Amino acid sequence: MAKVLMKGNEAIGAAAIKAGCKYFFGYPITPQNELPEYMARELPNIGGVFLQAESEVAAINMVYGAAGAGARVMTSSSSPGIALKQEGISYIAGAELPCVIVNIVRGGPGLGGIQPAQSDYYQATRGGGNGDYRHLVYAPATIQETVDLLMEAFDVAEQYRNPVMVIGDGMIGQMMEPVEFKEPKKRPIAPKTWSTDGTKGERKPNIINSLYIDPQELEDHVIRLENKYAEMKENETRYENYNVKDADVVVVAYGTTSRVVKNAIAKCEEEGIKIGLIRPITLWPFPDKAFEEITDRTKGILTVEMSTGQMIDDVKIAINGRKPVHFYGRTGGMVPIPDAIVEEIKKISGGVK
């Protein structure tokens, strides 16, 4: 298929429909509005349903109902809206329902701003919802990657019966890049024998539920979930490593920030400083393995984020004290500029050798 030039938010909508998503429940919030608008335009044409909910809380619970009814379903929002959805996300994880949640992150806390930010790393990877639960978090850096991961996210969600979050920011949502829609690789997805679509008198009732009043039953349930999360960690962790092996400094960055870092790396290379990049593509599971490639030559690690430092916690866990970990970040909707990152890199590398 030929490439088309698409805005990130609309490309997400198109990818979801191509992946078989027929139901979308959401509530307006900048900077992701083009996505629900796209779904409102397109879903009725394919026999699907777009419904603007009365709140983000209602929207995620509609997703719960639709997912429990066996449908491929998606919602999207931006930071404060995702905060409201945390209740539903926890229930969806607890009841083991598949769905895709898109978060086009904006600056916070509170109402914050509407410009690109990565200050929801904790919210996405630790979860604002209650309980021992996890979900995959994809953090694409280009529109093509967004589309690829979004399409795959529906399959992954169904394979593991778990919500999957795709996290971008205002830049990914608003910019245009060429995209091509490709079928994701086939995955083993079991038929939805658990869904509530009426017993027709032919089977016992199916119950979608996250309540286990007996503590032993709840512990058993949580341990089973934990085993599932371990399997996801084993099979679904993704990252991109660039020149990590013989780097003076290794930079860790994801999404939009990783693109700016690539510009900074190019500048450093012109000056003869060797810089590596670890780009987590899944924020959860965090790619600990990517850090095994770091060699003795490397003087330090620089984590660059559009936040005051959230992913850096996972970087420190992954590096486990082997190297000093430094931080550079802009926040509130400010995007770091390559020269500022170069300057930070030089502080660690000690300049040209």
Place this chain on the structure above:
Amino acid sequence: MTKVFEKTKGLTDKPFHYCPGCTHGIIHRLVAEVLEELDVLGESIGVAPVGCSVFAYDYFNCDMQEAAHGRAPAVATGIKRVHPDKVVFTYQGDGDLASIGAAEIVHAAARGEKITTIFVNNAIYGMTGGQMAPTTLVGQKATTAPYGRDASHAGNPIRVSEMLATLDGAKFVERVSVHNAAEVRKAKKAIKKAFEMQLKGEGFGIVEVLSTCPTNWGLTPVEALKWLEDNMIPYYPLGNLCTPEGVK
């Protein structure tokens, strides 16, 4: 020997956990009997609330989903939009529906979601131990209104049926009670009409059922029935507030 009574197939064999004298059991049975009589058990998906009837998913003999507190109408919306040809209902208490889930019920009704809501109003939070509900009467004592509900402090109780009946999307609204046999029969008729209306695709339907909570009201079951009649019905008058032409 002639069989004079048989338990409805609409209920499972799981014993109810409800307190002695609580009228949830009657209301469960009425809903289950209606689903059986309409022959839609195999086509029904119910949504249970958070509150005393949280385990409703274990009692109704059809597919069920357990919703977060107050979100049953949103969950039911998701189900109904995926399966427009199925019968979808929510079963909710007063805290769930009229307090934390006020937005969800109002908007489900406003959208005219083709679902049926069974709203059990016993003027108290039962499951959590007798706290004040949005439908607790003025002067009625609750653990969080130990001196009785004071309207100047906590406002007046909400008449949910009257409020929802103002919305064009709400096509069937009726308040019933289960404090005596005659009212139980009327309640069943209303519940049946509400489900028939859903089958005809008319719009949103709700039956508010006045119910007792002997445990948290601090009364015997018989006293509780009397208290309901004497105190609740004057504030929450019984009767139909709207019915579509087709099911009259």
Place this chain on the structure above:
Amino acid sequence: MQERVIIAGFGGQGVMSMGQLLTYAGMIENKNVSWLPSYGPEMRGGTANCNVMVSDEPIGSPIVTEATVAIVMNRPSLDKFESDVLPEGNLLINSSLIDIKSERDDLNIHYIPANELADELGNSKVANMVMLGAYLELTKAVKTESIIEAFKKVFGESKANLVAINKEALEKGAEAVR
């Protein structure tokens, strides 16, 4: 080759679509491209700008911080983006609406009366295409034919009748800097 372009003006001047056409044309020519708009309340306040990258190499950040070209359609845009252009870069100024001169002496500065030239063609709305024509003539970033092809793709059949005047506008702009 890497074109890093800032296009700026006020709402309704076709700033966004000018950028999209350039981006689309780059894609047609199999170049790496990106288009990044300003968004949010500032758009509603009247000013609009976008960043366009057209490159033979893969694109890192789509944010243009060291522009090779800035196309400014009104005075506030000149004030805001004049300093972002690298030395030896091109600064295209819509002199119909900007009555001052640039303070930079290390740039190739072109004053183009885009609105007047568009009016000469009988359609003041094509001032953006006049500027784009000038830009293409100066940089040869993409072929004019690619822009026209992109125009057909972006605006579709309903605007097919406007292809001719847009072509003329591109040519008019090119002439202005030849």
